[in-house]
Amino acid sequence: MxxxxxxxxxxxxxxxxxxxxxxxxxxxxxxxxxxxxxxxxxxxxxxxxxxxxxxxxxxxxxxxxxxxxxxxxxxxxxxxxxxxxxxxxxxxxxxxxxxxxxxxxxxxxxxxxxxxxxxxxxxxxxxxxxxxxxxxxxxxxxxxxxRFYEGRYVIGVIAGLMTKTNVIGYVGAVPIPEVVRGINAFTQGLRSVNPEATVKVIWVNSWYDPGKEREAAETLVAQGADVLSQHTDSPAPVQVAAEKGLYAFGQATDMSAFGPEAHLTAIVDDxxxxxxxxxxxxxxxxxxxxxxxxGLASGMVAISDYNTALPDTVVAAAEAARTGIETGTLHPLAGPLTDQAGTERVAEGEAPDDGALLSMDWFVEGVQGQAPR
CATH class of the missing domain: 3.40.50.2300 (Response regulator)
Structure with missing residues (x-):
């Protein structure tokens, strides 16, 4: 009832x-x-x-x-x-x-x-x-x-292998640690396969505002992004990617219906x-x-079906990352980890504990955008 x-x-x-x-x-x-x-x-x-x-x-x-x-x-x-x-x-x-x-x-x-x-x-x-x-x-x-950040590392790997401009656009909702942590994990996945790629972030300061999300996505495309990711709730960025002939990732659920050719996969919250x-x-x-x-291992985070346009090598790389995270052999934010200023935040061979993850308020190297103050 x-x-x-x-x-x-x-x-x-x-x-x-x-x-x-x-x-x-x-x-x-x-x-x-x-x-x-x-x-x-x-x-x-x-x-x-x-x-x-x-x-x-x-x-x-x-x-x-x-x-x-x-x-x-x-x-x-x-x-x-x-x-x-x-x-x-x-x-x-x-x-x-x-x-x-x-x-x-x-x-x-x-x-x-x-x-x-x-x-x-x-x-x-x-x-x-x-x-x-x-x-x-x-x-x-x-x-x-x-642990949404686990899935974001996986789609970061895909973005790094699919981009041609080496510019990824990221529509951010509200600058809290959850969102910052996800952007960092995405960037680490991206640069694990493509060290030259960067992530441009635009904040819309709302969880759900299709108009602002669309505007942010269009701005990111104008700045050279050929792949869009998001931590906002409407499919507007996916729709923008579809209209521009670019790629995008869904957020929280499979958004492929809003851009079947553009939608590479999605992080699904279950x-x-x-x-x-x-x-x-x-x-x-x-x-x-x-x-x-x-997280991924428990099933609370899942990856939706991959776009059939993805080459087998890209799918294999994404699956390797997912398996590594699920088995504990890969931590999305393992060191060495440096921030935007080049300061080491996590040493090689170490990983941030849950307390550090839950309070994360800084961006890793490779992110273009302002972290919360």
Whole structure:
């Protein structure tokens, strides 16, 4: 059972939210435990998306996870999603309304929802919250993310072997460590096979803005890029590449429908297994707070089908990189690693630990663009 709440304005309309106070009181009185699995009513699971489910990127892929959850657990749950929720005060309002509306489990799926989720969680200690890509946790708040940078190294290898101008354009969303880390891993993959290639970055300061993404992609093409990558959520850069007869990579999901000849492959975020596992844990009373950060080996990150235009040698190089990462013989950001100024950041034979990866705020050599300050 699924309910949609459209966001973007000050009012959310849903009959069950109007009766939310009573449901929330009942939930707090009973607690989330093994009793939930025996309850007559289904567990209400809420999802909060930063973009529309039709972005064909980040939010779309999270919603595919929600649909898989419904298919797996059936009548044991009912799900609600709220799309296009701005990060900030609106996020706090939406999360609070879901919690007061009787939702026992809420997935907040954008970095900028972090503080809002933590704040609401303090007022609803018997509701379980899961925050995607954040780093703050509580007894009833867990965090989860995927090692997207692993997949970006693989597509960087492909870009390095396919470019003719040695200029790769990269449309960046918001300059947080997650995005910076991905740009660095992409650049390392690129230069592992083509040391002369460089990456030009343009920030659009938005996760989803097709107009800005298109403008950035067109600017990068004008600056000589013949391959486009992105960490934004619309297929606009892929469409630009298709119009210009160039190559591009999809983000979060397979975007080949928007440029079959241009789309070389995509990094795919697969949340299905995680959503099913964590919801089952709430139902059977075994849920605990913690952090999950899966990658290629765990299946949370995948590479979509390769464009048939890719030469066998390029596919082989990409697969070798993917296998190396999955088996642990290749780290996408292993040393020697120097920054844009030529200062060594990671020594040869070493690799940054998770703390260093999670706080990365500098660009590697080969990136043209300003890192966040």
């Amino acid at each position: 699924r309910t949609l709440i459209r966001s973007g304005g000050p009012v959310l309309s849903r009959r069950s939210l109007a009766a939310g106070a009573a449901a929330g009181t009942l939930l707090a009185a009973s607690g989330l435990s093994a009793d939930r699995a025996r309850a007559a009513d289904p567990l209400k699971v809420g999802f909060v998306y930063v973009g529309p489910v039709g972005d064909y990127g980040w939010s779309y892929q999270h919603d595919q996870g929600r649909l898989a959850l419904e298919a797996d657990l059936g009548d044991a749950i009912s799900t609600t999603y709220v799309e296009s929720v701005p990060e900030g005060a609106d996020a706090e309002r939406v999360v609070a309304q879901l919690a007061s509306g009787g939702h026992g489990l809420i997935f907040a799926t954008s970095f900028g929802f972090m503080n809002a989720t933590l704040k609401v969680a303090k007022s609803f200690p018997d509701v379980v919250f899961e925050h995607c890509t954040g780093y703050k946790r509580a007894d009833n708040v867990a965090t989860y993310a995927a 949340w299905r297994g995680y959503y099913i596992e964590r919801t089952r844990a709430v139902l059977d009373g075994t849920w605990t707070s913690g952090d999950t950060w899966g």
